Amino acid sequence: MTRRVLLALALAPFPPLPAAAQPGIRAGDLVITQAWSRAAGQGGQGAGYLTIANRGTAPDRLLSASSPAAGRMELHSMVRDGDVMRMRQVPAIDIAPGATVELRPGGLHLMFVGLGQPLRQGETVPVTLRFERAGEVSLGFAIQAAGARGPAHHGH
Template sequence: MTTRRTLLAAAATLVALPARARDYTAGDLAIMHPWTRAAGASANGAAFMRLRNTGAQPDRLISASTPAARVVELHTMIRDGDVMRMRPVTDIAVAPGQTVELRPGGFHVMLIGLTGPMAQGGRVPLTLRFERAGEVQVELSVEAAGARSSGHH
């Protein structure tokens, strides 16, 4: 795993990405590349990341908060006929040995009512609360408004 991470870091350096999302750890959980999209004040936003459970116990993301939004919810996307709709979920489970991806079109942390603009290239603080790993502070790297990924995948 260490070798793989080193290779990823080297690849990121070569590509010279505009905004670099960081990785975080909390107990047995790795929170990788947390990111969001540029958006104006009072709009809604969404945060994405990968969650990897390297331990032997299940864990769950149970809530999140940020000063950047009035309300923060955990959402998934469900197919409703031929449209995709967002739906709140009570938690996002991360089983032992699993990696769960929060990404456009799937699970995301919904940022409702941004308290200010999120500018591309900036960083936005986000507190994640896990059932086992507890509270983790991360920073979202703000990518372009229409970005489909953090550019690290």
């Protein structure tokens, strides 16, 4: 990414999208819903969560993700190590036919590594997902409070 693009991103915060109004995103046999993230500081790491349903008859896999907001993104799981849970990078996330895979706090998640800008609550961070069968899917992750445990709480 060029310095010019980075500068433009730094100057133009992502337009906020009302998370409640976001319908599920359809990509081939996949339906993606509840894409959200947490507020995080520039230079740090952020987490991304979403729900992926496979309405088809063939297995698919989430292979990678990327975002202009981060140097790179990784796919992570949480594994128990003695008394603590640790994040571990995984090569892919399988979505079996008929299955719904939920990426959520304490479980599978996306990791924004090296944030080039802060993730601000109320804004939306763009992410491109790459699936083995469904191909590339670009969508916005609605940014919630830093300690949020789930997607937006509406009507509060």
